[in-house]
Amino acid sequence: MQQLVLTLIGLSTLISVATANEPRSLIDLYQHLHSHPELSFHEEETAATLAAELERLGFEVTTGVGGHGLVGVLENGEGPTVLLRADMDALPVREQTGKPYASTVTTTDDAGKTVPVMHACGHDVHMTSWVGTARALVEQKAQWAGTLVMIGQPAEERGAGARAMLADGLFERFPRPDFNLAMHVSANLPAGTLGYTTGYALASVDSVDITVYGVGGHGAYPHTTKDPIVLAAQIVTSLQTLVSRVIPPVEPGVVTVGSIHGGTKHNIIPDQVDLQITVRAYSQATRDALIDGIRQIAQGQAQAAGLPEDKWPEVTVQDEHTRSTFNNPQLVDRLVPVFESALGEAQVQAVPAVMGGEDFSEYGLTDPKIPSLIYWMGAVEPRTYQAFQSSGESLPSLHSPFFAPDAPLTIEAGVKAMTAAALELLGEPPAPDDTIAAQPDAGEAETLAAESAASSPAPAEATAAAQ
Ligand SMILES: [Zn+2]
Ligand SMILES: [Zn+2]
Numbered sequence: 255m256q257q258l259v260l261t262l263i264g265l266s267t268l269i270s271v272a273t274a275n276e277p278r279s280l281i282d283l284y285q286h287l288h289s290h291p292e293l294s295f296h297e298e299e300t301a302a303t304l305a306a307e308l309e310r311l312g313f314e315v316t317t318g319v320g321g322h323g324l325v326g327v328l329e330n331g332e333g334p335t336v337l338l339r340a341d342m343d344a345l346p347v348r349e350q351t352g353k354p355y356a357s358t359v360t361t362t363d364d365a366g367k368t369v370p371v372m373h374a375c376g377h378d379v380h381m382t383s384w385v386g387t388a389r390a391l392v393e394q395k396a397q398w399a400g401t402l403v404m405i406g407q408p409a410e411e412r413g414a415g416a417r418a419m420l421a422d423g424l425f426e427r428f429p430r431p432d433f434n435l436a437m438h439v440s441a442n443l444p445a446g447t448l449g450y451t452t453g454y455a456l457a458s459v460d461s462v463d464i465t466v467y468g469v470g471g472h473g474a475y476p477h478t479t480k481d482p483i484v485l486a487a488q489i490v491t492s493l494q495t496l497v498s499r500v501i502p503p504v505e506p507g508v509v510t511v512g513s514i515h516g517g518t519k520h521n522i523i524p525d526q527v528d529l530q531i532t533v534r535a536y537s538q539a540t541r542d543a544l545i546d547g548i549r550q551i552a553q554g555q556a557q558a559a560g561l562p563e564d565k566w567p568e569v570t571v572q573d574e575h576t577r578s579t580f581n582n583p584q585l586v587d588r589l590v591p592v593f594e595s596a597l598g599e600a601q602v603q604a605v606p607a608v609m610g611g612e613d614f615s616e617y618g619l620t621d622p623k624i625p626s627l628i629y630w631m632g633a634v635e636p637r638t639y640q641a642f643q644s645s646g647e648s649l650p651s652l653h654s655p656f657f658a659p660d661a662p663l664t665i666e667a668g669v670k671a672m673t674a675a676a677l678e679l680l681g682e683p684p685a686p687d688d689t690i691a692a693q694p695d696a697g698e699a700e701t702l703a704a705e706s707a708a709s710s711p712a713p714a715e716a717t718a719a720a721q
Contacts, residue, residue, distance in 0.1 A: 280386050280669070283307070284661050285355040287378040291344030291371040293361060294409035297322040300342045300381070304406045307385045311392045313404065316428070320418030325428050326404040328392070333400025333681025337431035338672060339614060340377070340384035341410035347372040351658035374653050375411065376439030376633055379661060383437060383631070383668030390673040398680040401429045407613075413459060413576035416616035425620060433585065433679045434617040434626035437668055440605075441652045443632030444639040445663035448593050448671055449605035450629045452586045456579035457506070457534040458541050459611035461572040464489065464552050466516070467565040470525035479523045483516055485559045486527040489552055489567070490514065493531070496547040501540050508534040508609050509544055534609045536578045545571060576611035580618065582625035589627060589675050596674035597667055605630060627675075631668045633659035 278286075283303075292300050301322040305315045313326035322342070346363060348370035349356045359371040388404055405424070409415030425431075443449050466489065468482030490511050501507045509531060516527030531548065535541040552567040593602045618626030634642075634649055635658075642649045650656035 280382050280665055281662060283385060284378055284382040284665060287381055288353075288373050288661075289355045289357050289359070291357050291359055291373045291378070292342075293346065293363060293369075293371055294343040294412045294415070295321050295364075296361070297342040297406075297408045301406055301408070304340070304342070304381060304385065308388060308404060311388055313388070313402075319405075319424060319427075320415065320420070320422040321408040322406075323408050323415065323419040323422070323424075324406040325419075325424065326388070326402075327428055328402040328404075329429075330395055330401065331399035331681075331683065333398070334432040334679060335401040335403060335429045336676050336679045337403045337405060337434045337617065338384060338387060338676060339405050339407055339434065339436040339617065340380040341407045341415065341436075341614075342377060342381060343409055343411050343415070344371050344373045344377065345375060345411055345653060346370060347374040347653065347655050349374070350655040353658055372655065374655065374657050376441075376652065376657070376659055376664075377410065379439050379631070379633060379659050379664050379668065380437055381406065382661075382665050383672060386665060386669035387672040387676065390669060391676055394673075394677070396683060398677055399683045400680040402676070402680070403429055403431055410613055412574055413611060413613045414574050416613040420616060420620075431617070431624055434614070434624055435672065435675055435679075436612075436614045436628045437631045437672060438612065438628060439633035439652070439659055439664060440630035441633060441649055441654075441657055443605070443630060444634050444636045445632050445660035446597065446636070446667045447601045447603065447632035448597055448629055448667065449603055449632065450586055450590060450593070450627070451581055451605055451607045452583050453581060453607070454536040454578055455581045455607050455628060456612045456615070457508070457536055457607075457609040458538075458578040459576040460533040460541065460545065461574065462531040462533055462545065462548055463568075463570045463572065464529040464531065464548070465568040465570075466527040466529065466552070466556070467561065467567065468523070468525050468527070469561075469565070471523050473521035473523055476523060480559060480561055480565070481523050482525060482527045483523070485555055485561075486514060486516060486529060488555045488559075489529070492551045492555060493548065496544055496551070500547050501535075501543050505540045506534075506536055506607075506609065507540050507544055508532065509548070534611070536607070538577075541578075576613045577615045577619055579612050579615040579626075579628060581627045581629075582618070585625045585627050589678060592674045592678045593629075593671050596670045601667070629671070631664055631671065633664045635660035636663070 301324050308315050308326035313328045315326045317324045346369035349372040357372045363369045407415045466482045466486045469480040471479035497507045513530035517524040549569045556566045614628045
């Protein structure tokens with residue numbers, strides 16, 4: 255029934271009709287957000303725009319949750335609580351899409367440097383689809399029962415915003431969700447389509463720094479030095495054995511040395527080299543094995559080079575990290591048919607997991623766990639997609655200065671998919687002539703939430719179960 259209701263929301267309602275309650279079309283809103291991007295933890299204007307949208311719709315809105323995070327709550331009778339999340343931050347990228355609404359914004363970053371800013375990860379599409387979903391659900395308030403918790407999250411790009419909101423009492427000060435949902439645009443799928451992954455969908459992300467020490471000196475007398483450049487090179491090479499020889503072959507893992515700096519001149523052996531490494535995995539066990547392995551290799555190679563203990567490398571794992579994202583299988587099974595009827599069966603497909611990271615994972619990794627799903631909304635203009643498919647070239651990726659989503663089509667599908675999913679998870683309203691009767695849908699949904707939460711394995715447990 256909820257599907258039938260959904261088909262009545264036409265494109266015109268979603269995209270272009272401005273009524274007293276909707277003074278701004280979704281496309282206007284998108285273009286405004288796109289041309290006013292803000293960096294992580296600086297999403298002040300963006301949050302104010304979203305807060306105004308939700309307030310107009312009758313949500314009770316709280317701002318300043320974990321930085322510029324905002325929470326909108328709409329209570330609509332007895333039923334499950336569904337959290338819908340949009341991330342709000344943009345990136346220090348100079349836009350080169352040539353769109354008339356392209357960003358020309360520059361700002362000062364936290365290090366005091368002047369940087370360009372662009373919504374190069376499509377968070378503007380997420381926010382617009384989220385507002386469209388809020389409008390559609392308010393319009394259909396008579397068709398559902400329960401509590402909607404809509405959150406605008408800061409600092410996703412730094413993997414810190416979700417934790418900041420949780421630390422600020424997201425699940426204590428506001429209704430605790432039975433389900434968490436979010437979308438992310440895909441730069442590899444055509445607009446109007448949806449991709450989903452069951453189980454692990456995105457990786458954990460850790461940033462590791464290694465300071466390699468040596469004993470510097472003249473380049474002509476290497477025997478009087480301990481050369482940290484040779485040592486760093488050996489460490490980098492040895493790190494390649496972690497994925498090939500330390501973790502199980504069927505467990506995904508990445509160890510990438512993204513930065514290496516040391517030395518000043520041809521004929522000077524320096525006394526320090528700095529390495530920056532990104533570490534990615536799905537299971538906690540693999541993540542721990544990779545980080546332990548980095549420490550062992552760094553120390554072992556320094557010992558082999560004959561360095562005294564006080565000159566062994568310093569290995570630092572940064573606090574800013576993201577845990578892996580697990581899409582609850584029961585929730586995926588429940589929502590895929592809903593997505594198919596909202597978008598068309600051919601528009602919905604299973605896609606492989608990736609080693610990118612998303613701090614949406616944090617909302618599900620609570621105690622007890624909350625069934626969660628993040629899915630991909632195709633964002634590539636369909637003709638561009640076809641052209642790249644035939645030429646075999648790579649499409650501009652997320653974070654590229656050329657990433658230009660087909661906003662109207664992506665937002666239309668984004669609103670349809672998220673609205674349909676929320677309607678499925680929320681309860682049915684009580685029958686008008688029997689308001690005291692129990693609400694079977696709400697009850698069922700709550701039971702499923704409890705069952706799903708109980709069966710969402712912790713990363714390590716999932717590995718064990720699969721073996
Ligand atoms: Zn991103
Ligand atoms: Zn993103």
